[in-house]
Amino acid sequence: MGNKQTTFTDEQLEAFQDCTFFTRKEILRLHARFRELAPHLVPLDFTNNPDVRVPPTLVVTMPELKENPFRDRIVATFSEDGLGNLSFNDFVDMFSALCELSPRELKTIYAFKIYDFNRDDFICEDDLQQTLNKLTKGELTAEEVTLVCQKVIEEADLDGDRKLSFSDFQNMISKAPDFLSNFHIRI
Amino acid sequence: METMTECAQPIGFHFLFLRLSIKVNVELCTETRPSVTTANRNAVLAFQSSKKSRHFTYFADFSENVSLFSRRCGYVGKSARRTLQLWQGTMKEIGGKFGSSVLTYFLFLKWLLIFNIFSFLVNFGFITIPQLVYEPSPNIPLNVHFRGLEIITGAGYFNNTVMYYGGYSNETLVGLVDYNMQLAYFFTITVYMVLCGIALIFSMAKSFKKNYVLADSATSSAWQLLCSWDFSVTNERAVRKRKSNLRIQLKESLSEKAQQELLTLPEQLKHFGVHVGSWLLSTSLAVGCGASIYFLCEYEQKHTADTGSWSLLQEAETLLVPFVVSLINLVVPFFYSFFNEFEHYTNQRNQIYALVIRNVFLKMVILGVLCYYWMNVVAEVFSCWESMVGQALYRLVIVDFLFLMLGCFFGEFLRSVIGTRLISRLGVPEFDVGRNVLEIIYAQTLGWIGIYFSPLLPAIQILKFFILFYLKKVSLIQNCQPPRRSGRAAQMKTIFIFLLWFPFFVGALSMVAYTAWRLPPSEQCGPFRGLNTTFGVIEVWMDDLVDIPGSHWVIWIYQKVIRSEVFYFLITMIILVVIYIFWQVTQGRKRLIGLLRQQIVNEGKDKSFLLEKLQNLQKSRKPTSKPNKQKGHSKERPGEPPTGSHSNAMVQALLARQQLQDEMDQSVPSDTSNSGALMQAMLARQRALSQNGDVYHRPEERVSSFQTAQTTRNQENQESDGHYRMVSPTNAVTLAMQARQRAEGTREDDTDYLPSSVSSVMRQVMQARQRAEEELNSPSQNTAPSGSSALIQAMWARQQAQNEYDDGY
Numbered sequence: 001m002g003n004k005q006t007t008f009t010d011e012q013l014e015a016f017q018d019c020t021f022f023t024r025k026e027i028l029r030l031h032a033r034f035r036e037l038a039p040h041l042v043p044l045d046f047t048n049n050p051d052v053r054v055p056p057t058l059v060v061t062m063p064e065l066k067e068n069p070f071r072d073r074i075v076a077t078f079s080e081d082g083l084g085n086l087s088f089n090d091f092v093d094m095f096s097a098l099c100e101l102s103p104r105e106l107k108t109i110y111a112f113k114i115y116d117f118n119r120d121d122f123i124c125e126d127d128l129q130q131t132l133n134k135l136t137k138g139e140l141t142a143e144e145v146t147l148v149c150q151k152v153i154e155e156a157d158l159d160g161d162r163k164l165s166f167s168d169f170q171n172m173i174s175k176a177p178d179f180l181s182n183f184h185i186r187i
Numbered sequence: 188m189e190t191m192t193e194c195a196q197p198i199g200f201h202f203l204f205l206r207l208s209i210k211v212n213v214e215l216c217t218e219t220r221p222s223v224t225t226a227n228r229n230a231v232l233a234f235q236s237s238k239k240s241r242h243f244t245y246f247a248d249f250s251e252n253v254s255l256f257s258r259r260c261g262y263v264g265k266s267a268r269r270t271l272q273l274w275q276g277t278m279k280e281i282g283g284k285f286g287s288s289v290l291t292y293f294l295f296l297k298w299l300l301i302f303n304i305f306s307f308l309v310n311f312g313f314i315t316i317p318q319l320v321y322e323p324s325p326n327i328p329l330n331v332h333f334r335g336l337e338i339i340t341g342a343g344y345f346n347n348t349v350m351y352y353g354g355y356s357n358e359t360l361v362g363l364v365d366y367n368m369q370l371a372y373f374f375t376i377t378v379y380m381v382l383c384g385i386a387l388i389f390s391m392a393k394s395f396k397k398n399y400v401l402a403d404s405a406t407s408s409a410w411q412l413l414c415s416w417d418f419s420v421t422n423e424r425a426v427r428k429r430k431s432n433l434r435i436q437l438k439e440s441l442s443e444k445a446q447q448e449l450l451t452l453p454e455q456l457k458h459f460g461v462h463v464g465s466w467l468l469s470t471s472l473a474v475g476c477g478a479s480i481y482f483l484c485e486y487e488q489k490h491t492a493d494t495g496s497w498s499l500l501q502e503a504e505t506l507l508v509p510f511v512v513s514l515i516n517l518v519v520p521f522f523y524s525f526f527n528e529f530e531h532y533t534n535q536r537n538q539i540y541a542l543v544i545r546n547v548f549l550k551m552v553i554l555g556v557l558c559y560y561w562m563n564v565v566a567e568v569f570s571c572w573e574s575m576v577g578q579a580l581y582r583l584v585i586v587d588f589l590f591l592m593l594g595c596f597f598g599e600f601l602r603s604v605i606g607t608r609l610i611s612r613l614g615v616p617e618f619d620v621g622r623n624v625l626e627i628i629y630a631q632t633l634g635w636i637g638i639y640f641s642p643l644l645p646a647i648q649i650l651k652f653f654i655l656f657y658l659k660k661v662s663l664i665q666n667c668q669p670p671r672r673s674g675r676a677a678q679m680k681t682i683f684i685f686l687l688w689f690p691f692f693v694g695a696l697s698m699v700a701y702t703a704w705r706l707p708p709s710e711q712c713g714p715f716r717g718l719n720t721t722f723g724v725i726e727v728w729m730d731d732l733v734d735i736p737g738s739h740w741v742i743w744i745y746q747k748v749i750r751s752e753v754f755y756f757l758i759t760m761i762i763l764v765v766i767y768i769f770w771q772v773t774q775g776r777k778r779l780i781g782l783l784r785q786q787i788v789n790e791g792k793d794k795s796f797l798l799e800k801l802q803n804l805q806k807s808r809k810p811t812s813k814p815n816k817q818k819g820h821s822k823e824r825p826g827e828p829p830t831g832s833h834s835n836a837m838v839q840a841l842l843a844r845q846q847l848q849d850e851m852d853q854s855v856p857s858d859t860s861n862s863g864a865l866m867q868a869m870l871a872r873q874r875a876l877s878q879n880g881d882v883y884h885r886p887e888e889r890v891s892s893f894q895t896a897q898t899t900r901n902q903e904n905q906e907s908d909g910h911y912r913m914v915s916p917t918n919a920v921t922l923a924m925q926a927r928q929r930a931e932g933t934r935e936d937d938t939d940y941l942p943s944s945v946s947s948v949m950r951q952v953m954q955a956r957q958r959a960e961e962e963l964n965s966p967s968q969n970t971a972p973s974g975s976s977a978l979i980q981a982m983w984a985r986q987q988a989q990n991e992y993d994d995g996y
Contacts, residue, residue, distance in 0.1 A: 014259075023266035067426040068418060098418065115413065128412065135416060136434045148437055152412055158784065159791030169413075176414040177398030177677040181287045184419050186279045 007031055009047050020096035027092065030187065034091050037062065046088065054091075056084025064185050069134040070114055074098075077113045098185040104173075107183050112169050123164040125149050273297060277660060283421035285618065285669040286429070287676035292620050293656065295683055299631050300652045302386075306379055306638060307645035313375045314642050315349050317368065321360045340502045341581035346574060350581075351641050353574035353712035369724045372714045373703075376639050380696055383635070387688045394684050398677040411436055425669055458531065465526045469545045472522065476515045477552040484508055484560045488568065508579070509586035512553055516587075516629070517594055520546050520622060543621055543686070550629050551690055557583075558636070558698045562706060571712040577641035584633050584644065588651045591626060595662050603666035618667040623659070624683050627652070628691055635695035639702060789953055796956045 005028055008016070016027045035042045037058045043050055056075045065071040075084040078094040086094070096102065097110050113119075117127045128149040132140070140148070156164050156172045164172075173179050274297065282290040333344040341350070348354050360366040411433065420426055487508055491501060523545045532538040561576045569575045599616055606613040630651065637644040703722055708715035715721050729745055732738045748754050 014262075017262050018258075023262065023269055025266055025269070064421055067421055067423050069416075069426070069430075070418075111413075132412060132437075135412070135430060136437070137430055139431075139434055140437065144438070144441060147441060148412065151441075158787050160788060160795065161791060172410070173414060176410050178287070179414045180397065181676050182415060182417045182419075184287075186282060186419050 007044060007046050012046070016092060020092055021099050021101040022092070022096060026187075030092055030095060031088065033062070033187070034088055042088075051087065053079075053085040053087050056086070059084065059086055059091075064187060068185075069137075073114045073117065077110060082119075095185065095187045098183070099187070100184060104180055107180065108170050108173050109166075111173070111179070111183055112166055115169075121166065123169060125153060125162070128152055128164075273300075274656070281660065281663065282419045284425050285663065285667075286417045286420050286425070288620055288670060288679060289618050289663070291676050291680045291683070292618075292623050293660070295624055295680070296627055296652060296656055296659075299627060300649065300656070302383065302631070303634060303645045303648040303652065306383075306634075307643075307649055309375060309379055310638070310642040310645060313371055314355065314368075317360055317362075317366050317371065318349050318355050320362065322356065334499065334502075336499065336502050339582070339585050340505055341578045341585070342502050342505060345581075346578070347712075350643050351574040351577040352639070352714075353571045353577075353709075355642075355714045357714045357716050367728075369714050370728055372642075373721065373724050376642075376699070379638065380635075380699065384688075384692065384696065387684065387692055391681075391684045391688055394677075394681040398681050411440065428669060461530055465530045469523060469526065470548070472519060473545075473549040473552045476519060476549065477556040480508065480512060480515070480553060481556050481560060483511055484557070485564070488564060505578075506582060506586065509582045512557070512583060513586050513590040515553065516550065516626075517590055519549055523549075539621065543625070543682075546622070546625050547686060547690070550625070550632075551694065554629075554632065554636075554694065562698075562702065566706050569709075571709050573640050573709060573713055577637060577644070580633060580637035581641060581644065581647070584630070584637070584647055584651065587630055587633065588655070591630075591655060592658060594626075595658055599662045599666040615668045616666065617670050618663055620670065620679065625686075627655070628683070628687050631687070632691040632695050635692060636698055639699045793953060793956060796959070800959070 007028060008031075013024050013027060016022065017024060020027075022030065031046065034054070035044065038054045041054060042052050056072065056079070059075050060066065060071045065074065068074065072084065074094065075086060076082060078090050078097070079086050080090060097106055112123070115123050115127060115131055117130045118124070129145055132145055132148060153162055153164065156168050158168050158171060159165070274293075278290060278293060281293055327344065327347050337343045337345050345351070346353065355368060355372060357369055360368055415433070417429065420429060487504060490504060523542055527538060527542070530538075532541065557579075561572075561579065565575050565579075566572045599618075602613075602616045606615050630648070634644055634648045704720060706721075707719060708721055710716055715724060718724060718727070725745070729742055732742055
């Protein structure tokens with residue numbers, strides 16, 4: 001089954017299998033999905049490593065991402081330029097990091113990056129407010145939003161700098177065993 | 188794509204390091220500049236250049252090829268396993284619409300189905316096929332014909348077939364090989380139960396390990412906000428529902444905080460009284476149901492005869508007990524959930540646990556009564572009693588299945604019709620995961636009990652679970668809405684597996700074990716006829732083995748190990764001692780965690796204190812110098828350090844430290860710059876990360892391989908084994924930072940990792956801070972002279988630390 005495909009060389013497929021959590025078949029399927037996003041842009045033949053990037057506006061139309069409130073942040077986090085233009089590498093990386101087999105540490109790192117809207121390596125109150133707005137679609141009053149964010153910082157901030165550093169975030173995640181099963185996109 | 192091709196070039200065991208290092212690099216990279224793939228590329232190139240200098244011996248070549256080959260085989264195996272997975276698309280659809288907690292039910296169902304498939308294959312292969320080969324047509328008495336009722340009652344025509352225990356012979360079947368039917372039956376059942384038990388224990392342990400925090404304070408808004416969003420939900424309506432649920436939950440938790448009042452004593456007593464009352468009521472209800480089933484069984488037994496042939500009416504009468512049992516199982520849980528109306532628990536979770544415990548107790552009482560009846564009454568009265576028990580279990584399974592279907596129809600379909608058309612206030616029903624899971628656990632327990640008495644019962648179970656899956660899926664999609672409370676899927680899964688193991692599996696196992704140990708097998712039928720107990724088959728076998736030369740070790744094991752009490756006593760003592768040791772270690776680590784957490788808080792306070800002091804000092808000394816940003820984590824470098832006096836030198840030192848600290852904190856998890864200091868910090872952090880995940884195991888392969896890669900790169904640092912030592916003096920201060928990081932990350936008991944000098948430095952700084960706070964005693968801390976003494980002390984303490992480390996290397 002895999003020997004007849006011409007999309008990737010065998011070495012490329014091996015490399016993908018080594019660097020991600022997917023099998024051959026899944027990688028080929030991912031390529032088909034990637035191609036679906038922009039058939040005119042993405043070539044069928046990847047053997048000579050074309051440098052093709054799909055813009056974020058097309059990526060977020062995928063059914064797995066379409067309804068996710070964090071879709072823009074997810075795509076931006078995994079893209080090389082930070083704006084959301086995904087190459088196939090980035091695409092596979094994204095779904096590999098979010099798949100079932102991906103370990104907790106990897107997911108924690110990426111969750112932290114996704115929630116860090118201003119990319120300063122800290123989840124400050126502003127980031128939390130933006131997260132909350134995305135999750136509740138702005139239906140809480142401004143006062144409630146502030147209150148919730150303050151509570152979150154009170155609970156999770158360990159070293160007292162009014163921001164969540166990565167270790168604070170990690171500590172909080174370790175108390176939430178559901179995180180692994182929640183932070184998971186099936187493809 | 189260049190990364191991928193570069194990835195492909197080095198081969199063999201380096202490949203493994205590469206893959207692990209690339210994965211690690213992916214983890215460590217936070218900035219998008221340099222990007223992940225560039226970082227990967229750098230790591231790969233660096234690794235390649237470091238490895239090129241090595242010679243490839245023939246042995247290294249060979250080992251590379253072997254590992255490459257084995258890894259390729261692993262990939263093939265992995266993809267083969269993935270294709271065999273059942274119902275992937277359905278699971279994705281359900282998870283997408285209803286979320287992870289509902290998905291746990293279906294995953295659980297699939298898992299139990301696999302148990303049954305395995306058991307069916309084993310039983311069919313080892314017991315039934317030899318019997319069928321030996322005796323293709325069962326010896327049914329002449330006046331019994333196949334009537335349609337057998338499908339439900341299992342009696343009549345099925346009675347003497349291989350369906351039940353009674354259909355198996357007790358001889359050694361002579362054919363191609365001599366097949367000892369007795370031993371085969373005994374060992375097949377034993378091995379299957381033992382394997383089941385081991386599988387359950389392992390998955391329970393794995394689940395506990397992953398979700399080790401069972402009781403947490405996770406109704407907090409931090410958890411709700413950041414961890415509870417289910418990323419796998421893809422359906423628009425479901426997403427909207429979840430958003431509104433989250434909003435409601437957040438509002439609730441906000442208002443809970445506002446209204447937490449302590450109850451007065453009379454109210455507490457009242458609540459306590461209500462609790463006691465409802466528990467008494469539910470227990471007595473369960474016991475009453477059990478007693479009524481017992482009396483019903485006795486009544487039925489008086490009306491049945493021990494002959495092989497029953498009239499149609501008699502057969503239909505046998506359905507009475509299963510009918511009543513299933514009715515009780517369907518109706519009484521509704522009573523229990525009705526108790527929730529007037530019983531108030533402080534915690535939502537306690538309410539759910541109470542409900543689960545009551546339901547479990549009810550089911551255990553029913554099963555217990557039935558088992559007691561079978562073992563004490565049926566075993567005495569009937570001649571081929573194992574087949575009777577097998578039939579009873581068959582009936583229970585079938586009627587239970589019918590009632591599940593009915594329950595599905597009434598509970599979900601009609602309820603949703605009522606909810607949408609008639610009383611629209613009620614709304615569409617929620618899918619009650621707990622109740623459904625308990626139902627399938629009960630069904631599986633029946634299968635486990637029945638496996639001794641009716642070896643082909645797993646076939647019925649397979650059909651039952653298969654049909655149930657599709658039925659529930661259709662009902663779910665058409666009729667239900669996702670649960671309102673964002674369910675703790677991981678914890679629920681742990682609890683379900685635990686429930687499955689204890690009391691259900693343990694109960695089934697003990698019942699079968701008691702039957703095999705104590706009860707005399709029936710004289711006229713079955714593979715164990717003629718023996719005193721089922722276990723006697725081993726003795727017979729041992730006697731036979733005496734004649735066979737070369738098998739004395741088996742007899743020795745049997746007599747000295749299995750039959751001797753001293754062996755079990757010793758094993759129990761050893762296990763108890765080991766458990767005690769582990770328990771003490773756990774207690775010690777809990778205390779350590781508390782201490783370390785306190786240390787983190789203190790460090791944060793120290794840092795902010797020192798930097799405030801620094802700001803004040805700077806302001807008082809040089810009003811024209813650029814002010815620092817507050818709280819220390821600024822991105823801009825501080826301005827030119829002031830030159831001149833003694834305290835300015837310290838200010839300089841502190842500023843330099845602050846610079847480095849900014850760099851360190853920015854790059855944690857750091858980007859792949861080439862400085863050795865940062866690499867070591869990364870190492871430390873990575874080790875901390877890996878140790879967080881794996882406390883009891885040695886650090887994972889990827890960490891050591893990454894460290895190996897890094898240490899070979901940083902030749903100039905003269906590292907041999909020390910992962911935490913710095914050489915350059917400017918990095919001496921980062922050592923203090925690292926010690927803090929280590930304190931955050933390390934959860935082992937090796938407190939000697941924290942050098943005593945560092946902790947004394949911390950103590951001094953803390954003391955200085957406390958003294959300063961006492962001295963100042965005012966909100967505005969602008970008094971530079973009195974404060975600076977404490978500050979200078981703190982600075983001296985840090986300088987001391989620097990000198991010490993410089994001296995040490």
